Amino acid sequence: MSSSYIDNYYSRTLATDEIYPVAEGKIRVDICIVGGGLAGLTAALHLARSGRSVALVEAHRVAWGASGRNGGFVSAGYATGLSRIERSVGPHQARELFHLSMEGVEIIRRKILDLGITEAQPSPGIVKAVRYNSRGALKVNHDKQAHAFGLKLRYVPKDEMAALFASSKYHEGIFDEDAFHFHPLNYARGLARAATGHGARIFENSTVVAVDIEGARKYIRTPRSEIEAEQVLFTTGGYTGEVMPALRKAYLPIATYVLLTEAAPDLVRGAIRTSAAILDDRRAGDYYRLVDNGSRILWGGRITTRTSDPRNIATLLRREMVGTYPQLSTLKVDIAWSGLMSYARHLMPQIGQFKPGVWYCTAFGGHGMNTTAIGGTVVAEGMARESDRYRLFAPFGLAWNGGIFGKAAAQLTYWSYQAADAMREARTF
Incomplete structure (x- = not known):
């Protein structure tokens, strides 16, 4: 049985409700994105526009989790304050990071206008x-x-x-x-439409049950499909399962x-x-x-x-x-x-490359709208070898969450x- 959105204000006021298929059979792409929230959708659109073949797999529906249920606030900044960021990385890099957060706000504003997502109701x-x-x-x-x-x-x-x-x-x-x-679920679904319009393939109700990410080719398996890709990006947020233990242990x-x-x-x-x-x-x-x-x-x-x-x-x-x-x-x-x-315990997004061809983009709690936008953008730029701006987040890596003591x-x-x-x-x- 396919999962649907939980009952909330946003699911009740969907402008459209396109259904994306379940992943089936053998699928071969340049890039596989695991997680259909705002970060994953932003990256999928960017990579598809740059000419990469993209498959995005989501365990439920597009923006089913926090991406489609939040307060809808879009403003500059991070979950932690600027002074704390300065203590971690120094004033110069802290300024660069804050400017990125401002860019995240403008990315969303611009996409609503350029893609005609009027139903986002900014x-x-x-x-x-x-x-x-x-x-x-x-x-x-x-x-x-x-x-x-x-x-x-x-x-x-x-x-x-x-x-x-x-x-x-x-x-x-x-x-x-x-x-x-704004209306984050309508915005997310607008991103999904734009990504598929540029050739990305989105699969809903396709839970990842196993991954093989050790070799040059990566394999992502769902109950009914095997996806082969050169690179894989995990954007699973608060609903990360056990298929990526290092990521699961690095956030609360x-x-x-x-x-x-x-x-x-x-x-x-x-x-x-x-x-x-x-x-x-x-x-x-x-x-x-x-x-x-x-x-x-x-x-x-x-x-x-x-x-x-x-x-x-x-x-x-x-x-x-x-x-x-x-x-x-x-x-x-x-x-x-x-x-x-x-x-994350450091209250900053976790964005980077885990190993060659394996990327992560998560931990957006507390300031998710602008940071998912810039996170999805800079990690896509890194995967497409367009920039290395994702390295600005390197000091805030996959630190252990402390387990039950961390919670x-x-x-x-x-x-x-x-x-x-x-x-x-x-x-x-």
């Missing part, structure tokens, strides 16, 4: 909302970043925050005018949760008075935006290392929403869902963030 602006008084530090830090990288960042004082968001929680914010939010699967409210235009717009998306600046914060012409809220937040869904996803998230906007206490939840992200540490870290956030906010009042 909407401009993301506000980083702060729940404490930074006493001028927020404005100073972001003015420096805007000057250093040419970002269009605008400081939002408390009175303007109150005009945009009818919540007593927010003290100030930063409006990122270069950022935008982290679950995040999202809800969609019922349609209540007057109630919703009375609380959130902007079409810009909102990113709560807490280290253990929330993110949300209006959808369906401002009649509903798509609210995401909370992370956990458990890979099974708790029964009360909607209750947990709704508590956060009503805690921020008490006037939404009567607003009901329509549906809630989760998705698995992949995080425990990640969960404890998240809880400590929640406690620190609460203490910082308490000092403000």
